[in-house]
Amino acid sequence: MAAAATELAWTLPHAVAGTMVLSLNAYVLLGGADFGGGVWDLFARGKDRDAQRMLIADAIGPIWEANHVWLILVVVLLFSCFPKAFAHLATELHIPITVMLVGIVLRGSAFTFRTYDSKRDHVQRRWGRIFSVASLLTPVILGVCLGAVASGAVPIRSIESLRTVTFGERFIDPWARSPFPWAVGLLTLVLFAFLAASYLTVEATDDRMRTLFRRRAQQSQVVLLVLAMATLMIARAENPLLFQGLTQGRTALTMHAITAIAAATSLWALATRRFQVARLAAAAQASFILWGWAWTQYPWMLPPDRTITELAAPRITLEITLGMLAVGTMILLPSFVYLFRVFKTREGVE
Amino acid sequence: MTDLLFARSQMAMSLAFHIIFAVVGVGMPALMVIAEWRWLTSRDPLHLELAKRWAKGTAILFAVGAVSGTVLSFELGLLWPTFMEHAGAVIGMPFSLEGFAFFTEAIFLGIYLYGWKRISPRAHLAAGVVVAVSGALSGAFVVCANAWMNAPTGFRIVNDVVTDVDPVAAMFNAAAPSQIVHMTLASFAATGFAVAGIHAFALRRGTPHRAFHRAALQIALWVGLPAALVQPLAGDWSARSVAERQPMKLAAMEGHLKTGPAAFVIGGWPNLETLEHTGAIEIPGGLSFLLHGDSKAIVKGVDAFPPDERPPLAIVHLAFQIMIACGSVMAALSLWGGWRSWRRRRGHGVALPDDRRFLTAVVLAGPLGFIALEAGWTVTEVGRQPWIVQGIMRTADAVTPMPGLVVSFAVFTALYIGLAVAVVFLLWRQILKTGVSQTPLGLTSELPIPTPGSTASYPTP
Numbered sequence: 001m002a003a004a005a006t007e008l009a010w011t012l013p014h015a016v017a018g019t020m021v022l023s024l025n026a027y028v029l030l031g032g033a034d035f036g037g038g039v040w041d042l043f044a045r046g047k048d049r050d051a052q053r054m055l056i057a058d059a060i061g062p063i064w065e066a067n068h069v070w071l072i073l074v075v076v077l078l079f080s081c082f083p084k085a086f087a088h089l090a091t092e093l094h095i096p097i098t099v100m101l102v103g104i105v106l107r108g109s110a111f112t113f114r115t116y117d118s119k120r121d122h123v124q125r126r127w128g129r130i131f132s133v134a135s136l137l138t139p140v141i142l143g144v145c146l147g148a149v150a151s152g153a154v155p156i157r158s159i160e161s162l163r164t165v166t167f168g169e170r171f172i173d174p175w176a177r178s179p180f181p182w183a184v185g186l187l188t189l190v191l192f193a194f195l196a197a198s199y200l201t202v203e204a205t206d207d208r209m210r211t212l213f214r215r216r217a218q219q220s221q222v223v224l225l226v227l228a229m230a231t232l233m234i235a236r237a238e239n240p241l242l243f244q245g246l247t248q249g250r251t252a253l254t255m256h257a258i259t260a261i262a263a264a265t266s267l268w269a270l271a272t273r274r275f276q277v278a279r280l281a282a283a284a285q286a287s288f289i290l291w292g293w294a295w296t297q298y299p300w301m302l303p304p305d306r307t308i309t310e311l312a313a314p315r316i317t318l319e320i321t322l323g324m325l326a327v328g329t330m331i332l333l334p335s336f337v338y339l340f341r342v343f344k345t346r347e348g349v350e
Numbered sequence: 351m352t353d354l355l356f357a358r359s360q361m362a363m364s365l366a367f368h369i370i371f372a373v374v375g376v377g378m379p380a381l382m383v384i385a386e387w388r389w390l391t392s393r394d395p396l397h398l399e400l401a402k403r404w405a406k407g408t409a410i411l412f413a414v415g416a417v418s419g420t421v422l423s424f425e426l427g428l429l430w431p432t433f434m435e436h437a438g439a440v441i442g443m444p445f446s447l448e449g450f451a452f453f454t455e456a457i458f459l460g461i462y463l464y465g466w467k468r469i470s471p472r473a474h475l476a477a478g479v480v481v482a483v484s485g486a487l488s489g490a491f492v493v494c495a496n497a498w499m500n501a502p503t504g505f506r507i508v509n510d511v512v513t514d515v516d517p518v519a520a521m522f523n524a525a526a527p528s529q530i531v532h533m534t535l536a537s538f539a540a541t542g543f544a545v546a547g548i549h550a551f552a553l554r555r556g557t558p559h560r561a562f563h564r565a566a567l568q569i570a571l572w573v574g575l576p577a578a579l580v581q582p583l584a585g586d587w588s589a590r591s592v593a594e595r596q597p598m599k600l601a602a603m604e605g606h607l608k609t610g611p612a613a614f615v616i617g618g619w620p621n622l623e624t625l626e627h628t629g630a631i632e633i634p635g636g637l638s639f640l641l642h643g644d645s646k647a648i649v650k651g652v653d654a655f656p657p658d659e660r661p662p663l664a665i666v667h668l669a670f671q672i673m674i675a676c677g678s679v680m681a682a683l684s685l686w687g688g689w690r691s692w693r694r695r696r697g698h699g700v701a702l703p704d705d706r707r708f709l710t711a712v713v714l715a716g717p718l719g720f721i722a723l724e725a726g727w728t729v730t731e732v733g734r735q736p737w738i739v740q741g742i743m744r745t746a747d748a749v750t751p752m753p754g755l756v757v758s759f760a761v762f763t764a765l766y767i768g769l770a771v772a773v774v775f776l777l778w779r780q781i782l783k784t785g786v787s788q789t790p791l792g793l794t795s796e797l798p799i800p801t802p803g804s805t806a807s808y809p810t811p
């Protein structure tokens with residue numbers, strides 16, 4: 001697969017596809033950490049579990065709505081610039097996407113309900129439970145969808161083969177048959193939890209919390225590495241072509257190397273309590289895993305046989321979309337900087 | 351029911367659900383900002399309290415709007431993949447712009463809700479203004495996409511392939527201006543009336559916090575009444591636009607069954623076989639006059655269209671009548687209120703919030719805006735059937751090949767019912783019951799608005 005693509009072609013469709021990965025990257029780093037926060041909310045134990053939950057909620061609070069728009073941006077870009085791919089994926093992955101949507105709805109609304117339900121009783125705890133369980137489920141399904149696409153299990157079929165295909169073959173097998181998508185799903189979950197724990201070491205206001213989430217970050221990093229290895233092994237057994245894409249070629253190896261360096265840096269920084277560094281390293285690690293996946297797919301959008309260029313919308317649509325993205329970024333970037341300045345810096349707290 | 355019917359029902363339910371929160375997302379920020387602005391100019395803590403309370407309600411509703419909107423953007427593909435495959439490249443532009451509007455809205459709403467103590471009052475107010483403006487813009491953008499389904503332009507179809515795409519022309523299609531104006535007014539009218547109804551209810555019932563509810567009622571009326579007053583004019587504009595581009599929809603909604611000079615039909619139930627009305631009041635020449643200024647002008651009736659291109663007549667006609675009825679009552683109430691406050695200025699009568707009859711009317715009119723809103727969308731969407739894109743693509747050809755849609759319909763129905771119950775329960779618990787009636791006025795610090803670092807929102811053992 002990727003072995004076939006020795007150099008990157010910078011055409012309009014590639015620019016849009018790149019932007020989509022960038023936007024997915026932002027979603028993973030920001031929205032992903034929100035999901036991870038929900039996971040740690042579920043695992044909050046011990047005497048100070050309410051303090052843990054509060055720290056998590058405060059970190060998510062002001063910005064989850066904005067974080068979650070990144071996913072919408074990906075979807076909108078997909079359906080306006082690659083409408084065929086959108087229609088195809090939404091058809092074949094109907095079932096997992098529906099489950100993911102239910103997760104997104106429950107999580108977003110339960111979080112808000114819990115925040116604004118100021119009565120401290122069992123009703124509020126029930127919102128909290130829904131929030132955290134949905135936070136666990138949604139990333140897994142998101143990963144399953146991406147994994148299914150990456151492994152070439154969701155190909156565009158010919159008209160003839162559509163006539164003979166059974167319900168199971170068409171709507172269930174792509175994501176349920178092979179363990180690979182599920183491995184990617186678990187990987188996504190642990191990655192999000194790891195991101196959240198790493199960020200929370202910085203957000204924590206007291207030492208106990210910092211130490212707690214430091215340990216959690218270390219633990220999830222280890223699980224993450226094990227899962228990554230397992231995923232590679234599954235790819236090798238199940239899907240030699242995918243394995244080749246993941247492991248061959250200079251770019252793929254460079255990506256692996258950078259990811260490994262980031263992981264090592266994160267472990268070192270956590271051990272030496274350099275939390276700012278640990279946060280950056282965690283973000284870098286997650287980003288490189290994502291871009292590694294993108295590179296493995298390149299130049300295919302729907303492996304094994306549809307390229308980004310083949311699936312792209314007419315030129316004019318791409319041009320206008322990119323133009324709007326440029327203008328929009330000029331408005332959004334300062335807004336985001338402002339948002340994070342207001343909430344993610346310690347100054348300004350009364 | 352067939353899969354197609356389940357798909358349509360699921361889409362209709364999701365949109366009917368989302369539109370409530372979307373409209374609140376357009377209307378409430380305006381109320382909030384006006385209240386805060388009045389606080390800044392008058393320093394009356396009442397208005398600050400009001401702004402905070404409204405902000406809290408907005409936050410709950412906004413979150414539901416955001417998640418239900420996310421569902422919608424996926425649903426376009428889950429239910430109508432063939433439609434998106436062909437239309438995506440053409441109408442992607444307003445959706446992308448909408449995406450940016452959401453971003454702006456979400457960012458500044460975060461700042462507004464959680465930033466009370468972190469930024470200066472002016473910056474805070476400005477954040478609220480940005481929320482209000484971007485909310486209205488996102489509504490306008492998505493309505494452009496919907497208007498395109500009514501008046502498709504900006505592409506050609508050659509051998510079943512979409513070519514010569516012109517996204518700009520598609521976005522600024524002929525149906526967009528009237529729909530945007532009508533929709534934006536509807537947002538303010540519906541939200542304004544609903545909020546006014548709630549506070550009028552409190553005032554009528556008698557409350558120890560009259561000043562608070564008076565202030566709230568005043569602001570809500572200032573937003574709702576003017577919008578409701580001009581809404582019939584905007585509706586007339588929409589109707590002319592429909593007459594020009596979708597004569598079939600017009601005939602269905604007006605209940606104009608046979609081609610010829612058109613009466614204005616009030617009420618009545620259309621008989622599909624005989625093309626006669628039962629039990630209708632007709633104003634002869636009324637519709638012809640409204641559309642063309644001539645009561646003899648010929649208007650195409652339902653009989654001018656082949657049966658397989660007709661929408662369900664009864665639903666469309668009934669929904670249209672409901673909207674008109676609600677709109678007329680609301681406009682009449684606006685006139686009454688305007689007249690009363692004009693008289694009050696000149697020293698006659700009592701102020702509006704002290705007039706029990708007026709308050710009763712406002713309470714009763716509270717839900718009318720939202721009823722009109724749902725009815726109006728039913729007219730637009732059901733009236734377009736059997737087309738998903740007027741004259742270009744049939745809904746039956748756009749639906750997903752996925753079988754068993756009854757399952758997803760059931761899942762989302764349950765989800766939305768659960769959400770609706772939860773929202774009502776929460777608003778009731780938070781805003782109404784533990785509301786002002788128990789908080790001494792002026793003590794705004796007692797508000798459980800969570801700010802980072804506060805414990806207000808968290809359970810303690």
Ligand code: HDD
Pocket residue numbers: 500525528529530532533535536537539540581582583584585586588589590592673674675676677678680718719720722723724725726727728729730731733
């Ligand atoms: C507060 C809500 C509200 C009120 C009071 C009215 N409407 Fe309305 N109407 C809507 C809310 C609405 C809407 C839900 O916003 C619609 C659906 C699509 C659209 O653009 O606006 C709509 C659609 C709509 C359409 C169809 C447009 C289309 O299919 O493209 C017509 C002809 C009218 N309206 C006419 C009227 C008239 C003559 C009214 C006068 C009394 C009126 N509406 C009051």
Ligand code: HEM
Pocket residue numbers: 358359361362365366368369430433492493495496724727728731732734735737738745
């Ligand atoms: C939010 C307000 C809206 C409401 C309440 C609404 C209502 C409805 C209803 C009742 C139907 C079912 C019609 C039928 O099957 O008889 C429908 C269908 C549909 N609507 Fe809307 N609609 C809204 C806005 C929009 C917008 C803004 C878009 C797209 C940009 C849209 C796209 C569709 C599509 C694709 C269908 C399915 C195909 C069809 O039945 O025509 N709707 N909607």
Ligand code: HEM
Pocket residue numbers: 065068069072368369371372373374375376411412413414415416417418419420421422423426452453455456485486488489490492493496
């Ligand atoms: C006429 C119909 C519609 C109007 C007026 C409208 C307007 C809005 C508004 C104002 C919001 C902001 C959230 C809020 O304030 O609660 C919103 C949210 C959203 N809407 Fe709609 N919408 C409509 C239909 C649709 C349709 C058909 C789609 C799907 C394509 C959609 C997708 C979304 C999404 C994804 C969000 C979430 C944005 C966020 O996270 O902030 N909307 N909508």
